[in-house]
Amino acid sequence: MAFTRPLTIWALLMVLLGLLSGVAQALKFDLVAAMPGTRRCVAQYITDKQMVVGTVLAADGDNQKVDIEVFDQSVHSNKYWHKLNIQGEQKFAFTAHDDAEVHFCFTNTLDAGSAVRGAEKKRTITLHIDTGAEAADLTEEIKNKKLKPVEIELRRLEAILNEVSTEMDELRVREMAMRDVNESTNSRVKWFNTFTLIILIGSGLYQIAYLRRYFQAKKLI
Structure with a gap:
């Protein structure tokens, strides 16, 4: 029983490290060359003032x-980075x-006169993106405090x-x-329905009174 608590802590640390390592997965795909260029885009939702760092590797x-x-x-329509004819690994960072x-978005353009019938040319693209806290640079903190790998991940x-x-x-x-907006909208709809109902009832009573006077004038009732 004396080993239960340390084992539990280490198990928790291993799970957390596993989650962190899972975040660092990169996207890898083949981009076929064509004339005009073949275009492929990868999208990720980023919040305002969030830091983004990453690397692009073109085989x-x-x-x-x-x-x-x-x-x-x-x-x-903010534009953060644009680079032509990338070679090897390229790093980028923006807010x-x-x-x-x-x-x-990646575009692979085949040079003029290099097309070979029956042969498909392509390049492998590897994209790695870190955002927010994942993109934080802990280099200075590691140097100053001499943190251990587990402490860095924590x-x-x-x-x-x-x-x-x-x-x-x-x-x-x-x-x-949103709840305040919904409550305000519901209140307005309720009063609008009440006002509409009053108008309908008043209109009905007026029509009944009008028809009654009309029939009395014609001596039908």
Whole structure:
């Protein structure tokens, strides 16, 4: 029984490290070359003022030119990065300006005169993206405090949890705002229905009185 608590702590640490390692997975795909270029985009929702860092690795390929463009779908159409004919590994970093989907678009263009019938040319693209707390640079903190690997991952996990907590608080505020809007809308609809019902009842009574006077004037009743 004396080993239960240490084993539980280490099991928890292993689970947390497993979660962190799962976050670091990269997206890998083949991009076929064509004339004009073949375009493929990857989208990820990024919140305002959130930091984004990542790497792009384009495998070697003869007579092929791979371009990358990073932009969002907000009303401002922010453009964050654009690079032509990328070779090898390229690193990028930027801070989002709006709450929107950020698109990472790749175009593979085949050089003129290099097309070979029956042969398909392509290049393998590897894209790795970290956002928010995952993108935090702990290099200086590691040097100053001489942290162990487990402590580094725990610091990173703490930052991620703080970010999640902040997002939950923002969602709670939005939920309260939406609830206030719904209650206000329901109140207005209720009063509108009441006003409509009063008008219908008044109109019905007026028509009854009018028809009664009409029939009395015609001596039908």
